[in-house]
Amino acid sequence: MKTDFFTSLNEILQNGNSALLSTIISQHGSSPRGTGARMAVTSNKRQIGTIGGGRLEEGLHEKFPQLLEDQNSVILDFVLSEAEAANLEMICGGSISLLVDPISSTNTALLEMYEKIHQTVVEQKQGWLFSYLPDTTRRESPLKCFISSDQQIVGSWAPDFVFNKGIPEEISFDGQVINLIEIDLKNPQILKAGETRIFLEPIGQHSTVLIVGAGHIAQKLAPLTTLVGFQTVVLDDREDFISEVRFPAIDKRIHLENFDHVFEGMNIDEQTFIVIVTRGHQFDKSVLYQALRTSAAYVGMIGSRRKIKLTFEALIEDGISEVELSKVHSPIGLNIGAETPEEIAVSIVAELIQERSQLNS
Numbered sequence: 001m002k003t004d005f006f007t008s009l010n011e012i013l014q015n016g017n018s019a020l021l022s023t024i025i026s027q028h029g030s031s032p033r034g035t036g037a038r039m040a041v042t043s044n045k046r047q048i049g050t051i052g053g054g055r056l057e058e059g060l061h062e063k064f065p066q067l068l069e070d071q072n073s074v075i076l077d078f079v080l081s082e083a084e085a086a087n088l089e090m091i092c093g094g095s096i097s098l099l100v101d102p103i104s105s106t107n108t109a110l111l112e113m114y115e116k117i118h119q120t121v122v123e124q125k126q127g128w129l130f131s132y133l134p135d136t137t138r139r140e141s142p143l144k145c146f147i148s149s150d151q152q153i154v155g156s157w158a159p160d161f162v163f164n165k166g167i168p169e170e171i172s173f174d175g176q177v178i179n180l181i182e183i184d185l186k187n188p189q190i191l192k193a194g195e196t197r198i199f200l201e202p203i204g205q206h207s208t209v210l211i212v213g214a215g216h217i218a219q220k221l222a223p224l225t226t227l228v229g230f231q232t233v234v235l236d237d238r239e240d241f242i243s244e245v246r247f248p249a250i251d252k253r254i255h256l257e258n259f260d261h262v263f264e265g266m267n268i269d270e271q272t273f274i275v276i277v278t279r280g281h282q283f284d285k286s287v288l289y290q291a292l293r294t295s296a297a298y299v300g301m302i303g304s305r306r307k308i309k310l311t312f313e314a315l316i317e318d319g320i321s322e323v324e325l326s327k328v329h330s331p332i333g334l335n336i337g338a339e340t341p342e343e344i345a346v347s348i349v350a351e352l353i354q355e356r357s358q359l360n361s
Contacts, residue, residue, distance in 0.1 A: 004118075004121050004122075005038055005040075005048060005049050006114065006117045006118050006121050006203070007118055007121065007122070008040075008048040009021070009040050009048060009103075009114055009118075010114045010115055010117070010118035012040070012042055012046070012048075013103065013105055013110075013111050013114055014111070014115070016105050017042050017043065017044070017105055018042065018043065018068055018102070018103060018104045018105045019040045019041065019042050019102075019103045020040065020041050020042075020060065020064050020067055020068055020100065020101070020102055020103070021038065021039075021040045021100070021101045021102075021103050022038065022039045022040070022041075022051055022060055022098050022099070022100050022101075023036070023037070023038050023051075023098065023099045023101075023131075023199070023201070024036060024037045024038075024051055024096060024097070024098060025075070025097050025098065025099045025133070025188075025190060025199045026096070026097045026190060027094065027095065027096045027097070028094050028095045028096075029094020029095060035187075035188050035189070036187075036188030036201055037049070037050070037051050037052070038051070039051045039057060039060070040103075041060060041061055041064055043064065043065075043068070045061065047061075051096075051098065052096075056078065056096075060100070067100060067102055068102045068104075070102065071102050071104065071141050072102070072134070072139045072140060072141060073099065073100065073101050073102075073131075073133075073134045073140060073141065073142045073143070074099075074100050074134060075097055075098065075099055075100070075133065075134060076097070076098045076100055077095065077096075077097050077098075078095060078096045078097075078098075099131060099133065099199060101131070101142040101144070102141075102142070103142065107141070107142075107156065109154075109155060109156040110142065110144065110155070110156055112154050113144060113145075113146045113154045113155040113156070116146055116148065116152065116154045117129065117146055117203055117204075120146075120148050120203060120204040121203065121204045123204075125148060125149055125150070125204050126148070126149040126166075126202075126203070126204050127146055127147060127148040127149060127202075127203040127204050128146070128147055128168060128185060128200060128201065128202055128203060129144065129145070129146045129200070129201040129203050130144065130145045130146075130147070130157070130159070130171065130198055130199070130200055130201075131143070131144050131198065131199040131201070132144070132157055132196075132198060133190070133196075133197040133198065133199055135195075135197075141156070142156060143156055143157040144156055144157055145157040145158065145159060146203070147161060147168060149166035149167070150166065151163050151166065157173075159171050159172060159173035160172045160173065167185070168180050168185070169181050171191075171198070174196075176193035176194060176196055177193065178191050178192075178193050178198065183200070185200070185202055186202055187202065188200060188201045188202065207229075207230055207231070207271045207272070207273060207297075207356050207359075208230065208231040208232075208233065208271060208272050208273065209225045209230040209231070209232055209233070209272075209273040209274075209275060209352060210233050210235060210263075210266075210268075210272065210273070210274045210275065210296075211225070211232065211233065211234045211235070211275045211277065212235050212236075212259075212262060212274065212275065212276050212277065212278055212287050213235075213236060213276065213277040213278035213279060213283075214234050214235075214236035214238065214241040214242045214246065214247070215241070215277060215278075215279055216341040217277045217302060217341050217344055217345060217348075218234055218236075218247075218275075218277050219246055219247070219341075220341045220342050220344070220345035221275065221277070221344075221345040221348055221349060222234055222247050222250050223249060223250075224345055224346065224349040225349055225352065226249055226250055226251070228349060228352075228353055230273070230352065230356075231251045232250040232251050232252075233250070233251060233252045233253075233254060234247050234250060234252075234253050234254070235253075235254040235256055235262060236254075236255070236256060236278075237255070237256045237257065237258050237259060239255045242254070242255055259278065259283045259286050259287055260286065261290075262286075262287055262290050262291075263290055263291070263294055268294040268295055268296050269295050269296075269297075270295060270296075270297045270359070271297060271359075272294070272295070272296045272297060272298075273296065273297060273298040273300075273352055273355070273356070274291045274294070274296045274298065274299045274300070275300050275301075275302075275332065275348060275352075276288055276291065276299070276300065276301040276302065276332075277301075277302045277332075281303075281307055281310070281311065284301055284302075284303060284307075284311055285311050285314055285315065288301055288311065288315065288328065289315055289318060289320065292315075292320055292324050292325075292327075292328070297355065297359055298329065298352065298355045299327065299328050299329065300328065300329035300330060300332035300333070300348065300351070301328060301329070301330040301332055302330070302331070302332045302333075302344070302348075303330060303331065303332075304331075305331065308330045308331065312325050312328075329351060329355075332347075332348055332351070333347030333348040333350070333351050334347045334350045334351045334354070335347075336350070
């Protein structure tokens, strides 16, 4: 199973280790990592996540003792020329701002917060992390607050929130009020209230891809969907096909009794992507029928145009409308001339990335 950043960070802290957490809060120009990218390092030089690699990360490793001992949050700004960018191996003539937070293993409030964030991610729920950004006029330990969609609030900072159906609509602190109704809560960003700046990070509720069928295409596809950040689940009725040997680094493998009730008991919502790559026409038809009865954001099915036509005709006879079928991505994947299982997997994951981007825009 792949490991989420906050799962690893929580493990580090719960084991009594302190960490230096660096988060990109803004970037301009070309950069290998965008706003919201994170990296944490520990005293034993363990690193999780990345903010782009190169000498920038090396510099943070070198400054670890000083920054951790200081116990104050700090913002580090880097402005790079083309020549400097080449030396740093990461940015082409751009700038980047990092929020660097020393997270002590004795800071109970932050330990409880990261434990809650870890639970939120594992349970595939939603939450938001608010960080009070330091400035040059004061030195303070990390002021952070995490709120979950069940309206639990934990952290080292305690602003007030107004909720609507589990979504924060307003944050207030020190006489300042920020209206969140028109804010895109799906993207990390800096919020401003007068001279005060708050960094907002959406947490959890990752998009999930359900790959139904564990044949050659699925075996090539699953590592790619995992690599690009999807929670990846493979389902098949052949137990030997969904073994850990065939799918070693995915989130879950489900052995189905048959394809009659594939999604029974599963939480399928607008963050779920269904990819149908079973071994037979009759299974594809059954799974597609069931998929169209869910709230999945994306449903795609592999197959030749003739097989797709026959499947659609059969589903229309079973009561599925042409409007519903028009939403099915089939033939699946972007049209890049893919032929081999590897190429087909690339075309599918490219389409999934495209659809996820549009969904979260």
